[in-house]
Amino acid sequence: DAGVIQSPRHEVTEMGQEVTLRCKPISGHDYLFWYRQTMMRGLELLIYFNNNVPIDDSGMPEDRFSAKMPNASFSTLKIQPSEPRDSAVYFCASSKGTGLVGEQYFGPGTRLTVT
């Protein structure tokens, strides 16, 4: 079975540009999570969805960040405009909520570099 798919795997962009990260969760999973990993702050939950509805976006750093989940098989995390401090690895994860609380399956991550 396919795991969580993220694209692109690497993204290098210039400050001020728009960046869109993509995620396809595992089929049948009803929760989707976006995390950011940096050396300074470790792993941080940015936002998560349940049945395509955003449940908690308190971790989204600022208005430059937005996330959508138009359907059960696709989500995007957009940064506009990007800044050098957004450089990080962004992970998408999914889980099946009922009975498997917190057992999240992570994608390979997108390494974002903003110059």
Added chain:
Amino acid sequence: AQKVTQAQTEISVVEKEDVTLDCVYETRDTTYYLFWYKQPPSGELVFLIRRNSFDEQNEISGRYSWNFQKSTSSFNFTITASQVVDSAVYFCALSGGETGANNLFFGTGTRLTVIP
């Protein structure tokens, strides 16, 4: 507030040695969940185990074992007879309470290096 402390930043062991990774947590919730995840050099995070706060039974899975003690707020992870493939960063995480069972708070991780 929820907090996870992994005091060991880096550990190195020689292959076949046993190693214990420490995890101490703080929470005001009576119902919560604890997790361990592994992040190998390839970068993805791999789920290892979940325990809920009402189940203090220790668990063993092959060379891996976990010791959950509510009295000391600890959830330690032991690898027996370590192997080079165990080299990775290991994260302890906590969820539960008002923030929701799916909102994971991760510790800063322990980098384990197993030397052949």
